[in-house]
Amino acid sequence: MGIIGLSFLDVQVAVWFGKWDQTFFDTMFAYKVAACIALIPIYVVMMGLSAGMRVIQQYMTQVLSMRWRLWNTRVYLRKYLSDNAYYHLEHGENRADNPDQRIADDLAQMSVWTLRLGLDAIQAVTTFLSFAVVLWTIGGTLSFVWHGWHIVIPGYMFFGTTISILLISLVLEKAGGPLVSANYRQQHYDADLRAALLDVRRNSEQIAFYGGEGAEHFRLSECLHRIATNWRSVLAYTWRANTVVELYTGGINIVLWALLIPKLLAHALTFGLYSRINSAFMNVRRSLQWFIENYTDLATLRSILQRLSEFERVVTGRPEGGIVRTPVEQGQIEIRDLVLDRADGSRIATVGDLTIPSGARLMIAGASGAGKSTLLRALAGLWACGAGSVSFNMRDAMFLPQRSYVPTGTLRQALSYPATSDRYELDACEAALEASNLGALVSKLDHDAAWGDVLSPGEQQRLAFARVFLARPATLFLDEATSALDEENEALLYTRLLALLPEVTLISVAHHSGLKRFHDHEAILSTQGMTIQVLS
Numbered sequence: 001m002g003i004i005g006l007s008f009l010d011v012q013v014a015v016w017f018g019k020w021d022q023t024f025f026d027t028m029f030a031y032k033v034a035a036c037i038a039l040i041p042i043y044v045v046m047m048g049l050s051a052g053m054r055v056i057q058q059y060m061t062q063v064l065s066m067r068w069r070l071w072n073t074r075v076y077l078r079k080y081l082s083d084n085a086y087y088h089l090e091h092g093e094n095r096a097d098n099p100d101q102r103i104a105d106d107l108a109q110m111s112v113w114t115l116r117l118g119l120d121a122i123q124a125v126t127t128f129l130s131f132a133v134v135l136w137t138i139g140g141t142l143s144f145v146w147h148g149w150h151i152v153i154p155g156y157m158f159f160g161t162t163i164s165i166l167l168i169s170l171v172l173e174k175a176g177g178p179l180v181s182a183n184y185r186q187q188h189y190d191a192d193l194r195a196a197l198l199d200v201r202r203n204s205e206q207i208a209f210y211g212g213e214g215a216e217h218f219r220l221s222e223c224l225h226r227i228a229t230n231w232r233s234v235l236a237y238t239w240r241a242n243t244v245v246e247l248y249t250g251g252i253n254i255v256l257w258a259l260l261i262p263k264l265l266a267h268a269l270t271f272g273l274y275s276r277i278n279s280a281f282m283n284v285r286r287s288l289q290w291f292i293e294n295y296t297d298l299a300t301l302r303s304i305l306q307r308l309s310e311f312e313r314v315v316t317g318r319p320e321g322g323i324v325r326t327p328v329e330q331g332q333i334e335i336r337d338l339v340l341d342r343a344d345g346s347r348i349a350t351v352g353d354l355t356i357p358s359g360a361r362l363m364i365a366g367a368s369g370a371g372k373s374t375l376l377r378a379l380a381g382l383w384a385c386g387a388g389s390v391s392f393n394m395r396d397a398m399f400l401p402q403r404s405y406v407p408t409g410t411l412r413q414a415l416s417y418p419a420t421s422d423r424y425e426l427d428a429c430e431a432a433l434e435a436s437n438l439g440a441l442v443s444k445l446d447h448d449a450a451w452g453d454v455l456s457p458g459e460q461q462r463l464a465f466a467r468v469f470l471a472r473p474a475t476l477f478l479d480e481a482t483s484a485l486d487e488e489n490e491a492l493l494y495t496r497l498l499a500l501l502p503e504v505t506l507i508s509v510a511h512h513s514g515l516k517r518f519h520d521h522e523a524i525l526s527t528q529g530m531t532i533q534v535l536s
């Protein structure tokens, strides 16, 4: 409100400046030097007031835009990280490209630009209204005879100015309209290039082993090619829009001169009056041309808002599907009439009914692509396509995927994930590492590193087991969580797991038949259904 108040005051000072101009120049051209000098202190006060207000206004605008950016980003982050929205954005039916860019860049730009353009718009409207009154009043009435008609146009200067500028705005909309979608595509392609570069960085070792430089170069060049092609459209539309703006900026003075002709013919123009009309004309013009001058900025803002609203729609939309998940406080895992489908409706697997009592140890097997991981996704609430229901104690369950996530930071943070690093005592952390055959890392618990790159895939899988030993879940789902380990380490981890968590309900997806001895039942999954065998 303070900023808007300052805008109003600024416009009022500009009106005073106009009045002062008229008095000053009329006095000057009457050669009254002493009276002219007497007017200078008033000018200095008005100038000081205007300068002070502008500086304060800019400072307040910056503070407000940063606060607004932070608030917006917090809201978007909360939505992005709720209800697995970040997962569905990458894997679901409705995807939105480059969420990182939308949250980091688009929101920052949106916050700064909407505030700046919004406040400028308020100032433009206030200026327009204030100086429209001045222009109407001092511009006078135009009267002439045309084909025998006596025509009288009150406030003709105001109408002349407004109509000519609005006409130019229409021409501009025609010339620069496609700029919005071109800008939208440009942001999309820029983000794609960044994501592709990030891919190379993340997978540098794999690419180097494959000798994939050529393929990567081709992929990045494709991204660059899309940027270049679209950039040409952006340039063409910007060029068209800028041509209209430049022609307008130079040509608009002719409109003022044309509007002054009746006053010149009537000998009704003093230099003071000219100066005041000129100032009012310029202010009305500046406020109306605000739209013209900011056309390209408004076009970019429109495309940013378009991207953000698309992101918002995808983030808040729930993935459609028929699988119902019901959390219960404790007890067995109940699966009823479960079928797993793809988003296009084709069947992945028929699971049917399955009850897994507390403390049971079930191994899930089946051919590659049979739907084992999808079954775990359905249990974790990440897959809803299909039908049927699942219920179990979801609060006290832990899922270990094949590829573990090891965040960058201290090893203790990576070990405690998703809890914070102070959640577990140092002794417990050390014991968990020892139990997962990672004793050599005990001394590095406080070392900061990109552990996801430093640790081998097998070590990362052992670290995931160490997390289990710390978190001690009641139900544990393992999705090929030991696939990168040698048989000895795999057996060691299962043995330690059952020794340290004897009550745990264990559901493992695994290919190694050697793991059967750690389970009491085996479920074999296929499109036709699921068969259960008792393991001795």
Ligand SMILES: Nc1ncnc2c1ncn2[C@@H]1O[C@H](COP(=O)(O)OP(=O)(O)OP(=O)(O)O)[C@@H](O)[C@H]1O
Pocket: 091, 342, 343, 348, 366, 367, 368, 369, 370, 371, 372, 373, 374, 375
């Ligand atoms: N996000 C997805 N969109 C479309 N289809 C998918 C998606 N995720 C998995 N599928 C399909 O579902 C089927 C089952 O995949 P799933 O990963 O569950 O198999 P799996 O039995 O775990 O295989 P593997 O033993 O090779 O890991 C596959 O045909 C796969 O292509």
